[in-house]
Amino acid sequence: MGERRPFLLAPAGKDYLWGGTRLNDDFSKGIPMKPLAETWECSTHADGPSIVAGGVHRGKTLAELLKEHPEYLGSHPLGHPDLTPGELPILVKLIDAKEKLSVQVHPDDAYARERENGSLGKTEMWYVLDARAGTQLVYGFRHDMTREQLRESLENKTVEKYLQKVDVHTDDVFYIEAGTVHAIGAGALIAEIQENSNLTYRMYDYDRLGKDGKKRGLHLDKALDVVNLRAATEPKQPMRVLRYRPGYASEFLCRCRYFQVERILINTERCRSLAQVKADSTSFQVLLCVSGCGVLLSGGEDVPFFKGDCIFFPADSVQARIHGRAQLLRVTC
Numbered sequence: 001m002g003e004r005r006p007f008l009l010a011p012a013g014k015d016y017l018w019g020g021t022r023l024n025d026d027f028s029k030g031i032p033m034k035p036l037a038e039t040w041e042c043s044t045h046a047d048g049p050s051i052v053a054g055g056v057h058r059g060k061t062l063a064e065l066l067k068e069h070p071e072y073l074g075s076h077p078l079g080h081p082d083l084t085p086g087e088l089p090i091l092v093k094l095i096d097a098k099e100k101l102s103v104q105v106h107p108d109d110a111y112a113r114e115r116e117n118g119s120l121g122k123t124e125m126w127y128v129l130d131a132r133a134g135t136q137l138v139y140g141f142r143h144d145m146t147r148e149q150l151r152e153s154l155e156n157k158t159v160e161k162y163l164q165k166v167d168v169h170t171d172d173v174f175y176i177e178a179g180t181v182h183a184i185g186a187g188a189l190i191a192e193i194q195e196n197s198n199l200t201y202r203m204y205d206y207d208r209l210g211k212d213g214k215k216r217g218l219h220l221d222k223a224l225d226v227v228n229l230r231a232a233t234e235p236k237q238p239m240r241v242l243r244y245r246p247g248y249a250s251e252f253l254c255r256c257r258y259f260q261v262e263r264i265l266i267n268t269e270r271c272r273s274l275a276q277v278k279a280d281s282t283s284f285q286v287l288l289c290v291s292g293c294g295v296l297l298s299g300g301e302d303v304p305f306f307k308g309d310c311i312f313f314p315a316d317s318v319q320a321r322i323h324g325r326a327q328l329l330r331v332t333c
Contacts, residue, residue: 005301006287006298006314007052008305008311009042009052009062010053011310012048013048014033014038014040015037016037016038017035017099017211018098018100019035019037021036023038023308026308027094027308028306028307029308038093039093039308040092041092041093041286042062042090043091044063044066044088047198049062065086066087067086071315074281074283075282076283077333083196087196089259090195091196091197092193092194093194094192095188095190095191097185097187100183102183103160103163103181104181104182104203104223105179105181105223105226105227106121106122106179106200106226107178109178119197120197121197122178122194122195122200123195124175124193125254125259125261126173126176126190127171127173127192127290127329128169128170128171129291130189131168134187135188139176140164140182140231141162141163141164142162146229150162150227157204160204164232168185173237173240177228191290193329195258200219201223202216202217203223203227238253238254248267248322253329260331260332261331262329263328263330264329265326265327266322266326266328267325276322277319278313278320279314280316283315284312285332286310286313287329288309288328288329289308289310289311289326290308290327291307292325292326294325294326296320296321297320
């Protein structure tokens with residue numbers, strides 16, 4: 001078996017009605033969709049699989065490759081009870097919310113396993129790449145609700161007065177646990193790391209019309225089954241500490257049972273030392289470049305990367321070095 005080298009991924013695109021053009025304009029995705037609401041950068045989900053864009057496996061879906069080489073996942077993800085061969089436990093997205101998203105909630109693993117054909121639930125994390133002035137998001141309820149109160153407010157279209165609104169700024173981090181009612185507000189550009197699931201229970205959609213001229217469907221009964229009705233504490237930004245090394249600095253953004261996310265700042269322009277990256281035997285790694293550009297050097301192979309590119313490191317990969325000036329999100333399990 002040859003050495004395990006990192007490789008680039010090409011994303012799947014989604015043209016949801018609330019999306020804009022920034023993923024093509026700012027990240028050069030080149031996906032012929034308008035609007036382009038989301039790009040699924042690292043995904044084995046059947047609703048939007050990523051494609052291997054470099055190396056000897058170019059052209060395969062990531063799911064196909066991981067089914068052929070389950071060792072690329074590492075020992076930890078393979079222990080997940082709800083995964084089938086070739087499935088990642090996580091999904092990494094970019095989201096351009098030109099308009100506000102629906103008020104929604106996601107189920108946890110237990111509910112999804114029982115009611116949604118064994119699917120994973122959906123806990124997620126948002127890292128805000130950009131937010132225009134006045135952008136807000138919905139995060140939980142302002143005070144405790146009952147199931148009956150919530151249903152009535154949804155049917156009467158008065159639910160917004162019960163929702164907690166939070167101001168959003170560039171570089172903010174939000175952890176959205178399954179069961180938390182939420183909505184991304186208009187004007188936010190976000191990197192999302194989540195469980196590998198596409199289960200969304202739409203609760204309220206402002207009576208918007210879809211492409212077919214009809215109101216989009218709601219999922220009230222399931223939403224009421226899974227939503228956390230307790231008042232939510234206003235989310236506070238976590239204390240973050242940059243750790244400096246020659247050529248780069250890093251900080252933890254989020255750590256939970258499903259994933260760990262770091263932000264890495266690369267600047268080797270005036271430094272002889274290069275940032276080093278290697279996935280150990282326990283887990284694959286994903287690097288998402290959210291600004292800047294650079295070159296990945298691994299075993300004599302140079303892989304240039306640019307803003308918006310996503311790089312997959314198989315578990316127990318070769319040692320790689322990074323040269324450039326860039327900001328990356330590193331995701332592991």
